[in-house]
Amino acid sequence: MTELTAAGRLGGPRPLPEWFTTAAHVARRADKRGMATWLPAGAAHARHVGSRTTACGVVATNWPMLFDVRFTALVPHVCRACVEEVQGAAPIDVF
Numbered sequence: 001m002t003e004l005t006a007a008g009r010l011g012g013p014r015p016l017p018e019w020f021t022t023a024a025h026v027a028r029r030a031d032k033r034g035m036a037t038w039l040p041a042g043a044a045h046a047r048h049v050g051s052r053t054t055a056c057g058v059v060a061t062n063w064p065m066l067f068d069v070r071f072t073a074l075v076p077h078v079c080r081a082c083v084e085e086v087q088g089a090a091p092i093d094v095f
């Protein structure tokens, strides 16, 4: 019998992204699969885990990290300064 693991279902372990999406305001919305998830309700910025500021330098100590939302330049309300700082960001999407 084959044991299923989280890593197995996802196609194996993969490295964590360097940058995560964060935002001053978030809202619970349905993603493209109809699952409710937290998404940016304003400008989406990029931030390292443990960093007090965004990639563009805004203090974001109490902003939620949206670990399920990839940072990308392909959404309308993304912070352009963060995009310039985060070269090669993967398209934003819900995992």
Ligand SMILES: [Zn+2]
Pocket (backbone or CB within 6 Å): 044, 045, 046, 054, 055, 056, 057, 058, 079, 080, 081, 082, 083
């Ligand atoms: Zn920013």
